[in-house]
Amino acid sequence: METILLQEAVEKIPHGASLMIGGFMGVGTPERVIDELVRQGKRDLTVIANDNAMPGRGIGKLVSAGLLRRTIASHIGLNPETQQQMIAGRLQVDLVPQGTLIERIRAGGFGLGGVLTPTGVGTLVEDGKQKVAIDGKDFLVEPALRADFALVHAFLADYLGNLCYALTARNFNPVIAMAADTVIATAENIVPVGVIPPDQVVTPAPLVDYLVANP
């Protein structure tokens, strides 16, 4: 783990990178990293996240700046700009049921090829997918997802990179921290080692590659 300045952290992300970004309607999203991505104009990004937040917030800022080429998400209903770019053919949107999306990410981080889920059987979600029956019940084969980078936002980080989260800002964060080649974390508070009791650590330090220094 390396502590790093915000600008340097984002400079490590190339154009065209795939990013998993924590947050649920912007809650628990690393907002400073998003702002720096916009400032550096990183383009052609693929963003894998629960949603696209809303204009002016979280991932919504990347959408407004026209930096996304593709997004894999469960919900875009609160971001009309995503829907407009999708209709205009500028942004590829893959809609995935929320429970399937998080399990595909979890599988990617846990060394599994994918998951079998009953969600989506017999619906539009089934199109083009393999279906298997186990004990007489149908499941869809949903492949694992990984990304080049996971952009994580924690409540507390210690100097080693151990992370814990606050309330509903946890959401996708600890799961994406397992599923990317490089993990960049920000935290509300960075504290000395030992301040976070071992039982409270959710994301262990060895998973974090870069901890962004607070201003």
Place this chain on the structure above:
Amino acid sequence: MDAQTVIAKRIALELRPGMLVNLGIGIPTLVANYVPAGMNVFFQSENGLIGTGPVPEDGMAHPMLTDAGGRPVSALPGACTFDSAMSFGLIRGGHLDMTVLGGLQVDQHGLLANWMIPGKMVPGMGGAMDLVTGARRVIVAMQHSAKGKPKILTACTLPLTSVRPVDLVVTELAVIAFPEGRPTLLETAPGVSVQQVLDATEAKLAVPADVPTMNIH
């Protein structure tokens, strides 16, 4: 009593002590206002919270304590938080006793369509497909008709949310269930006749000899 209140009050009668319940956005959220006094019910927000409480007073909101729509909520004593994998494990794994969702259409077998209108509204399914597929009991809270057109149909024209039938549909006119795959009128709302319900429903409802009035006040 307006339509939403009728629906929310009637669904609240389905709550039992100790249940884990997920309420969707809109009318379903109102059910929490009518939990019987003294009954402990656990409400889940799928963004990672059990023990969801009322909207906090002005100035008391916490930016990291929100509902599935991203709006501030409070947490009741005994609440707990968890990540999205756990949250959907609870939902899909059969640990959720009841989910209450809005609906666009329900067909005569109880199949629900509530996540998209092709060409018009494509917000994404969010957690709806997992909720309908995995919850032990699925209750649809919706207005009986939309712009004068029935929403309880022979067959849905909109894409289905799941092939798992719902257990109960509650509207401002009626309570409908699907025993043995047959749409059946269980109750009518106060002041509503059986004929009114039949006239507003496209699916052919079975009508038992005795159709009581909803026990709401």
